[in-house]
Amino acid sequence: MPALRLLRSAYLTGAAIIGAACILGFAATQLFGVQALVVVSGSMEPAIPVGSLLLTREVPAAEASVGDVVTTERPQGGGLVTHRLVASEQDGALWSMTLRGDANRADDPWPYRVDSVGVALAWVPWFGRMAWVFRTPLGIAGIALVVSSFVLAWFLPPGDPPRLGRRRAS
Structure with a gap:
């Protein structure tokens, strides 16, 4: 399914962008003393x-x-x-x-x-509100769920999903 491959690719690209932004943000706080x-x-x-x-x-x-x-x-x-x-x-x-x-x-x-x-x-x-939510137990659980889905998407093969319950006619 080409659509599934495209969705997986977009999902992982989004994860990479978010990860890079987090790394850059952390580096800026450390290098420039930004709080x-x-x-x-x-x-x-x-x-x-x-x-x-x-x-x-x-x-x-x-x-x-x-x-x-x-x-x-x-x-x-x-x-x-x-x-x-x-x-x-x-x-x-x-x-x-x-x-x-x-x-x-x-x-x-x-x-x-x-x-x-x-x-x-x-x-x-508005970014402060998001940061505030991420400090709550529900926000932390949400982050864990999103990270888990990124890991799952990374390790799933990009091929077609298995077909269950169908038999070939002979």
């Missing part, structure tokens, strides 16, 4: 929608410019915040930064005292 984050709140909308995959690179605070979208720790370990840099001034060995989300009417209520920040390089809408 992938998932946007979970709407404070930066409409520029960065909820569910986006945000790619950041850690830089010294002195290198961040007003207008950059930066990621840093909230005070008292309240998790990460990604907002636009409104003002920055050196305060001894650290920098005092004022941030504001694009959707917020006011600056964040406290300055962030940092020596480095993650500067946003790019963001991809």
